Amino acid sequence: MKKYTILLLAISFLVLTGFGPCAAPSPVGPNLVVTDVTVDKDEQGKKFVSPTVANVGNRDAGPHHTYIEINEAGAPDDEKPQSWYPAEVSGITAGSSWTSVIYFSDFSAPHVDLDALPIHNVVVRVDAKNQVEETNENDNIYDANH
Ligand SMILES: [Ca+2]
Numbered sequence: 641m642k643k644y645t646i647l648l649l650a651i652s653f654l655v656l657t658g659f660g661p662c663a664a665p666s667p668v669g670p671n672l673v674v675t676d677v678t679v680d681k682d683e684q685g686k687k688f689v690s691p692t693v694a695n696v697g698n699r700d701a702g703p704h705h706t707y708i709e710i711n712e713a714g715a716p717d718d719e720k721p722q723s724w725y726p727a728e729v730s731g732i733t734a735g736s737s738w739t740s741v742i743y744f745s746d747f748s749a750p751h752v753d754l755d756a757l758p759i760h761n762v763v764v765r766v767d768a769k770n771q772v773e774e775t776n777e778n779d780n781i782y783d784a785n786h
């Protein structure tokens with residue numbers, strides 16, 4: 641009887657520490673993440689931003705919206721967004737990515753002259769309306785100066 645008690649304790653220990661047969665399987669679902677953001681200008685000197693969003697999950701992601709903001713670098717949080725652009729994305733299959741070129745002139749209601757800014761704070765909010773159920777919802781915001 642004592643032998644079985646020790647065996648049960650050993651199995652319980654393995655299960656609790658994740659080595660047993662009840663270890664959590666890898667999560668199933670799409671996961672959208674921003675993998676690249678570039679800010680550049682074309683031959684006419686018009687500035688644009690080009691975000692890339694990858695689906696690093698193992699299921700396709702359906703239609704969703706990704707919001708892109710451009711702010712003056714160092715602008716206080718309560719003054720953001722100073723300008724924004726809502727991108728409609730039809731979907732991103734598992735393992736592939738979406739990219740777009742958005743001219744600064746297409747951003748809505750800029751409170752600042754975006755083209756004149758020497759440094760731009762670019763914020764990308766992937767799946768901003770949470771239309772896609774992802775395995776990780778905490779890696780959807782990109783925020784950096786360019
Ligand atoms: Ca995500």
Ligand SMILES: [Ca+2]
Pocket residue numbers: 767770771772773774777
């Ligand atoms: Ca989501």
